Amino acid sequence: MDWTSILGNVASGGVLGLVGTAFGEVAGYFRRRQEHSQFIERTRLEGELNAAKTSGEIAVARERGAADAFTESQRAESALAGEHRWVTSFRAFTRPGLTWVALLFTFWFGVFPPVSEPGITLAMTVGTYAGMMIAWWFGQRAVDKSTIRFGNAAANATIQSK
Numbered sequence: 001m002d003w004t005s006i007l008g009n010v011a012s013g014g015v016l017g018l019v020g021t022a023f024g025e026v027a028g029y030f031r032r033r034q035e036h037s038q039f040i041e042r043t044r045l046e047g048e049l050n051a052a053k054t055s056g057e058i059a060v061a062r063e064r065g066a067a068d069a070f071t072e073s074q075r076a077e078s079a080l081a082g083e084h085r086w087v088t089s090f091r092a093f094t095r096p097g098l099t100w101v102a103l104l105f106t107f108w109f110g111v112f113p114p115v116s117e118p119g120i121t122l123a124m125t126v127g128t129y130a131g132m133m134i135a136w137w138f139g140q141r142a143v144d145k146s147t148i149r150f151g152n153a154a155a156n157a158t159i160q161s162k
Contacts, residue, residue: 099137102130 109123 099130099133102126102133106130 074141105126106123109126116121
């Protein structure tokens with residue numbers, strides 16, 4: 001064996017070792033890139049799953065609360081069952097009747113605006129109360145529908161309102 005063959009063997013071993021190491025690093029880079037993309041996809045899917053679970057829990061809690069409120073209102077209604085018929089009729093008329101009266105006065109004050117300070121204050125107060133009554137009558141339904149829409153959008157779900 002001469003010096004050239006020894007140096008050639010050392011050089012070829014070094015080159016092969018360098019090529020093998022470089023190939024291992026390149027393969028490791030692609031493996032880590034694939035693992036990272038799988039981690040990102042898994043994290044996204046877990047987030048969507050958690051959003052769907054939360055949306056479902058919100059819907060269940062809302063329905064449970066509505067059912068509890070209905071049960072309590074029925075229990076309160078049955079507790080008042082011993083009242084006279086005219087008392088029950090008056091109670092059933094009070095809220096919608098007050099709403100219509102407030103709207104009628106608001107319309108009246110809109111057509112015939114008051115000129116005195118107490119009249120202006122009364123018109124503003126009645127208008128404010130009429131607005132609050134309308135918001136109370138129709139507002140809760142809009143809030144329920146908007147929370148259902150928000151929950152559906154957050155979880156890509158299709159829960160329907162009643």
